[in-house]
Amino acid sequence: xxxxxxxxMKEAAVMFVDPDWIISSHSVLKKFNLASVHSTQxxxxxxxxxxxxxxxxCHALVGYFDVSFMAHCSNPFHFSSSPVEExxxxxxxxxxxxEPIAVKAGDMLSGTFHCGKLKNERRSLEIxxxxxxxxxxxxxxxxxxxxxxxxx
Numbered sequence: 614x615x616x617x618x619x620x621x622m623k624e625a626a627v628m629f630v631d632p633d634w635i636i637s638s639h640s641v642l643k644k645f646n647l648a649s650v651h652s653t654q655x656x657x658x659x660x661x662x663x664x665x666x667x668x669x670x671c672h673a674l675v676g677y678f679d680v681s682f683m684a685h686c687s688n689p690f691h692f693s694s695s696p697v698e699e700x701x702x703x704x705x706x707x708x709x710x711x712e713p714i715a716v717k718a719g720d721m722l723s724g725t726f727h728c729g730k731l732k733n734e735r736r737s738l739e740i741x742x743x744x745x746x747x748x749x750x751x752x753x754x755x756x757x758x759x760x761x762x763x764x765x
Contacts, residue, residue: 630696676706
């Protein structure tokens with residue numbers, strides 16, 4: 614089963630996430646102007662910082678998107694696929710951590726999120742996440758981990 618588990622952990626999961634699973638603040642990774650975005654902009658690198666809001670075990674990071682149509686619209690429109698907003702048919706993306714991280718309220722998870730198209734599959738993404746865990750007010754991370762995922 615370990616061999617099978619390792620293969621599954623490399624694949625990001627698309628599913629509905631229970632809002633009760635959320636144990637941190639959120640961080641915006643990237644904003645796109647849908648009227649002018651070019652496919653080359655979809656390969657990006659972003660930093661993030663998440664403030665832990667309750668003591669728990671962090672098993673995954675959750676990805677979702679917000680969409681706003683405001684400019685030049687007679688009826689501005691906004692919706693979110695966030696797990697804490699009203700559920701739509703859009704699900705969230707779950708990036709399972711190979712090794713869960715024990716966190717306490719007040720800790721920080723910081724890192725870098727790399728997103729790029731998978732070379733052999735034009736509709737798939739390769740995502741690399743580096744995470745650093747900072748305990749309390751410490752300026753030195755207690756651990757650093759790197760994770761790689763494919764999102765199909």
